[in-house]
Amino acid sequence: MPNWVTNKICTSPEVIKAMVNAEGHVDFSLAAPFPGEFPWDTISLRAEEMAEIVAGVPLHQNPLIASLEASNRSRAKLSDLHDEDFEQFIQMLRNHRKCGFLNQMDFARATWGTKWNACDSSVSEDQSEASFDTAWSCPKPVFQAVSQRFPDAEIRVTYADEDLGSNCGTYTLRAGAVVQSDIAPPWRDMTEQEQQRWTRFAREVKGWTADEKDE
Structure with missing residues (x-):
C-alpha cells in the first residue's frame, strides 16, 4: 500500500473547472492525457x-x-x-x-509525478478550491501543466503525506513556475522544533486531530 498524500489547491474557478471531469472528479488526464492506447484495466x-x-x-x-x-x-x-x-x-x-x-x-x-490518478476528490461550492489524494507524492507536474495553460492565474498548493511531518509543504505557481514555496526539509535534517511544526502542519492538512495515532 502506498503512502497517501492529501493535496489541496486554491485558485480561480476556471482553473478548477479545467481539472474536473464530467463526473465532478479531479482528473489528471485533462491536464496531461496519455497519448497512447491501453484498453485494459490491469497491466500484465x-x-x-x-x-x-x-x-x-x-x-x-x-x-x-x-x-x-x-x-x-x-x-x-x-x-x-x-x-x-x-x-x-x-x-x-x-x-x-x-x-x-x-x-x-x-x-x-x-x-504526473504519481502512478495513479487523483482519488477521493472534492470541489468547493464556489469552485475556487479542490482537494484529493495521490499515491506517494504531490503531482507537481500536473499543477505546472495547468498553470501554463492559465498563466495569469495563481495556484496555491498545500500538501501533506500521511507520514506526518515529512513530504509536506506549500507552494504557489504562476505561469508554470514556482513563485513562492515553504517545503519541509528531510525529517533527519530538522530540529525538534521543526519536526513539531511540520507535524502540526500535516495534521491540519490531513484533518487529523492531535490525539489520533499515526497508523
Missing part, C-alpha cells in the same frame, strides 16, 4: 517485462530495484505470455513507438 507484469526488454527500457536507478528487474527480465519468455498478455505486449510496443511510454502507469509516473 509478464507482458510489461517483455515489452521493456524489446523496447530497451533502462533498469531502475536504484541498484536494489535494478537488480530485481534484471533478474525478472532474465527469466522472461515470449512463450509464457497468454493470449491477453501477448495483446498487451504488442500494444505496449505500439505505445512506446508512438510516445515513448508503454502504458498509462508508465506515462503517469513520468508525467
